[in-house]
Amino acid sequence: MSKPEISFEFFPPKTLEASFRLWDTVQTLAPLEPRFVSVTYGAGGTTRELTRDAVATLHKFSGLNVAAHLTCVDASRQETLEIADTFARAGVQDIVALRGDPPKGHDRFVPHPEGFNSSIELIEALAETEMFSIRVGAYPDKHPEAADMSADVDWLKAKLDAGADEALTQFFFEAETFFRFRDACAKAGIDKPIVPGILPIENWAGARKFARSCGTHIPDWVEHAFEKAVRDGREDLLATAICTELCSDLIEGGVDKLHFYTLNRPELTRDVCFALGITPQVDLQKVA
Template sequence: MNSLSPMRQGAPAFAHAAGDIEVSFEFFPPKTDKMDAALWETVQNLAPLGPRFVSVTYGADGSTRERTHATVTRIAHETPIPAAAHLTCVGASKREVLEIAQSYWAAGIRHIVALRGDPPQAGQRFTPHPQGFANATALTAALKAVAPFEISVAAYPECHPESLSIQADLDNLKAKIDAGADRAITQFFFSPEAFLRLRDRAAAAGINAEIVPGILPAANVAQTRKFAAQCGTAIPPWMNRLLEGLDEHPETRQIVAATIAAEMCMKLYESGVRHFHFYTLNRAALCHAICHLLGKTPAAYTPELAGATGM
């Protein structure tokens, strides 16, 4: 069923959030020392929530390859958090991509987020490297042949903008799962019904792997609208109305963004969702607030492990 099933029967919105959820977080590799310090503060703030894993993104043209590797290995070695590295098909041969994968395995990284990747220039269509992987399905199969990686892939509640149809998009998701992916993490969305429809279609197509909703708190209105336009995500009119006029009011914007995202997560929770993946943009406050509203509070954590390594 894709209909929402409220549990609260007039109770406060988050009264039934029992904290029985799992969370994961996405970061991007820092470009400067100041950004590096900010990222590690974010990691430190979110670590007590006991994330299932965290992932580190990879530049569209492979431009962040070294920084991604450095960030993900540092998280893996200096914190108790399982770390996942993004890896794409863009701008590299099969040999180069698999050498990167082998280096991750050697560094103790056991989880890869396998993506086709976006073209270096926005608006261009993806063109495979002449000796590269054509898509994430081929990349997933090759990674499984390298080592028994845990592999996450992408899913699109509102259809990938380059897909010919919703069915073609679903067929592509199934191909990635059949190639060995362990789960799918969705592109962000702002309508819980969009995720629930995808979940229902996937189940009907025989996709048994976990599908995790990707959550983007809309703290930066202009940036959120830009991201949404690039990936075909619809921003509902009511949400546009709520975000309008907040550019000069950052504190209010944060509160509104956290409220919108938390309410959507609660609706998903009421429909059985128990794992949420947050696109943090390397900021902790909103994600921490949303998790708190869902009942996810700091778990047992070993601060001496972080403290010993300078976190």
């Protein structure tokens, strides 16, 4: 089995303890040589400054290629592009451009009066700067706001046509879900890379809640397996096995890149990577 290229998603710390946790996560996963790592934006843009600071710090001190999340929520066009310019001046050349989730207490996205109306407008503006490689989100299960799956495919194509270079999918539980989506995208004329998003499940209750909120289908066998594993105290073992099998199935189906949602808890992600044969690279000259 060939080894895929990998990337990792982190979220910005809100406390001193969380800052140490993020740095421990980076140190654990950096030796696996990811092609990039990304730092998220909180719902409603709540971690805008934290994201900016975390991106700048990681870019300066980690030696990793860092991608910054950027959303349209609760900011004018000028404010959003000023944030992008801040990233560029810090040396960051990769952005994950997203519409963003509604602020807490709101059930749908409402554009800022002077802001971008959609992720497509944001992507077009970023592409015009010619300063960034742009990644976007994709949904292999139907987005909660989409009319149907074909609407998700059409919207992804529009984002890629607007200037994005690559798509990162929401997480899913079965490889066939991704393959079905990939085939639909190819049929629609999409020829840019679509990278599957992988969630190693640290906490089943939290993962289940998140899956339901974002429209990710939970197969009955996954639900039953985790219910039993939680009772038996073997949740981590099951999570590692399921995630490794999912990644293996994807690789066998032609996938050459994987994007892991780490939740700043690196152990399961590291263990899955090890199981796939992705291990820290040793400099033989230094060992000799």
